[in-house]
Amino acid sequence: MDSTESSSNRFDGRLKNKVAIVTASSDGIGYAIAERFAVEGANVVISSRKLENVNSAVSKLKSKGLNVFGVKCHVSDAVDRANLFRETVNRYGGVDILVSNAAANPVAGPVLDCSEGVWDKIFEVNVKASFLLAKEAAPLIRKRGGGSIIFISSIAGYSPIIRSATPTPVNDTVAKGWQDLLLGAYSVSKTVLLGLTKAVAQDLVSDNIRVNCVAPGLVRTNFARTLYESKEALDGIPMKRLAEANEIAGVVAFLASEDASYITGETIAATGGRISRL
Template sequence: MSHSSLFDLRDKVAIITGSSRGLGLASAKGMAEHGARVVISGRKADACEAAAAEIRAMGGQAIAVPCNISRKEEVQNLVDSAVKEWGRVDIVMANAAIHPWIGSVLDLQEETFNKFMQVNVQSSIWLAQMTVPGMVERGYGRFIVVASIVGLLGDSMTGTYGLTKAADMQLVRNLANEFASKGVTANCIAPGTFKTEMARSQWEDPAMVEWYRARNPSQRFGEVEEIAGLAVMLASPSGGYINGQTIAADGGHTISFR
């Protein structure tokens, strides 16, 4: 296998949710650079179109399909649009998620819990139900869920978000068990804190920066581009024997005792 074919995504079609900015956009750009035809998705149509235009400007192939992943009919439209444009879906990166509340589990309201689960877990299950059968049929598929290291660690304040991310980690283990023999892989990427809009309150807070530097072996936050290579690897032929795993991209946060 030549160096280039290791990460060759030519003729592959990839849906990346939450890809108008941040980790999703960086991953979409990475996949497009390696030949994938990418579907940019997010809630805001103008932001999606701008991101798709950015990829096309660098020579990649991209379309924009706005989607609120909490609504099943919109998720179905996302998949249908990809199939209508390019005939199939080979790669799904379920990256979009919400973090609407922080607090003790003792104060967790049912409607808040239901919202967390609907967006962060149910949407990934819908995406799997809508795309994995086609992947199995063709003998090639990559299902990637962006989780978080808070799904690996206990936390008194962000624990509900972590609970949904732990559920995503179990989902990929289940999918891997069922479909590994059919050429379909399912894995999680568990980011630490990256310099994204979603985490802005953390990396702009001097106290949080100081704490993170003391706690994290890399002594810094992640840059969004540092997710792209992992996403490409898991989406490509190189990732074919990695299945059911959760890979932390966290600067060493989860392996440090400090």
């Protein structure tokens, strides 16, 4: 039984007639979210930087009988963002749900080793684009009487992720037998999303727009492959397994639905038991 079949039996119709935009949704977590939303009855807009990837994802989901539409969108491009919202409104008449999922992580290393150019790129995609997408979506969601904005952060937002790499000791402070590589700048950008969630939630609460965040742990996706390929990857996860993308999608769908009608300004950490905070 695939994720679509299992979720369809339980949640079919929970997002009926809602219009949802999911960025970076041609693969991985974004694709799983788009699929779950469509299974639950939403009209879903798939978007990604490359049109061929968008078309491929749309084709796969339509083959399952799901109602989806695709728009090419690089979230850091103002023209692309404007076109994403325009095409969505033209196609479905408005927007009820925005999921800001796009992220970049071009380097691994200590935060102070990050170059200014790489720092700018990470924050351009991971933070600034999320802020601008929310800013541009809010008036459209307000016109529908309210809805939901969901940011996708990471467990790295609470504690920088350590990636196990080559089996070479570095110094006495590094675990013997393997090298630690901190995802420093990426982690900082994901921390900012936690604060952005709280701030935007306060701004929009009177408009009946709920704003929440999901912080996944290690998920079996191409984006996270370098983080989980080593044997030490599961050491900090009590469940001793990776998350599947559809498990994160289930949390996002909950936050987008009326089942979460009294939740705003919160971050749910889906980490397999890895501690994020008290």
